[in-house]
Amino acid sequence: MASSIQQSARVYRMKTAEHMCPFGLKTVDLLKRKGFTVDDHTLTSRDEVDTFKEKERVDSTPQVYIGDSRIGGYEELRKHLGMSVPNANETTYRPVLAIFAVALLIGLSINWAVQGSLLTARTPxxxxxxxxxxxxxxxxxxxxxxxxxFLNYDLLAQRYVPYSYFYPYAETLAGLLMLAGALIWLAAPLALFVGTVGAASVFKAVYIDKRELKCACVGGNSNVPLGFVSLTENLVMIAMGLWMLLRILPG
Structure with a gap:
């Protein structure tokens, strides 16, 4: 990895009235944070951008130069500095873990507002x-x-396609009703139903059929792998359905 101490770098990036290149800003910021003195050249028109690309024989901006060497764009700079390169297509649990983390904080906040304490019997x-x-x-x-x-793995949706459109609204409605403590006679069976079907579908696809699929748990086009986390989502709905039913049963 090249040392960044007391080094200077030149950056050529697009900054027009119509478009401020985000990768250009990230590139300049990264260089400065790594201790580089940055000679920042902004290309303020489409003609300037095209002229630069033709002259340097490159396909995109920004472009970084350190000394006499052209490093390349933002991702090439990160590689040059020994840093990892973000990959939008990489499988990750981060989206669903972020949702559960935020849900925890929101739940604690609601509990504090309603019950006057962070932890009570209603916190879960x-x-x-x-x-x-x-x-x-x-x-x-x-x-x-x-x-x-969803249709790639859900057993009921594969038999009755409209269920794939029903599921998101059912999950949301059940959660809202449980949060409000209203119409539990509707919310609990709804959560139990979609949770049980979902858990069975995920278990079959992942642990029996050994299929490698993406989970629809955080919406379409996600890179969350179908597996333990998606199974947990459905088990949570089952648990919530059972718990809320027990709360409203007499005696």
Whole structure:
């Protein structure tokens, strides 16, 4: 890895009235944070950009030069500095873990506002019902993309396609009703039903059929692998359905 101490770098990046290149800004920021003195050249028109590309025989901007060497764009700079390169196609659990983490914080906040304490008997209800709402919201943003991915593994949706459109709204509705403590006679069976079908579908696809699929748990076009986390989402709905039913049963 090249040392960045007391080195200077030249950056050529697009900055027009119509477009501020985000990778150009990231490139300049990264160089400065690594101790480089940056000679920042902004290309302020399409003609300037095209002229630069033709002259340097490159296909894109930004372009970084350290000394007499052309390093390349933002990703090439990260590699040059020994840093990892973000990969939008890499499988990751981060989206769903982020949702559960935020749901925990929201649940604790609601509990504090309603009960005057962070931890009470209702804390799990607030946390998990919030998680259901957030997960449902991710799916509702693009129901068509969700349904396309969901149909790869859900057993009921494969037999009755409209269920793939029903599922996101059912999950969201059940979570909202549980969060409000209203119409539990509807919310609990709904959560139990979609959770049980979902858990069975994920278990069969992953642990019996050994299929490597992407999970639709955070909406369509996600890179979350179908497996333990997606199974957990459905088990949470089952647990919430059973718990809420026990709360409303007499005696």
């Amino acid at each position: 209800e607030f946390v998990f019902s919030t998680a259901m709402v957030l997960l449902g919201l991710q799916k509702i943003q693009d129901v068509e993309s969700f349904s396309n991915m």
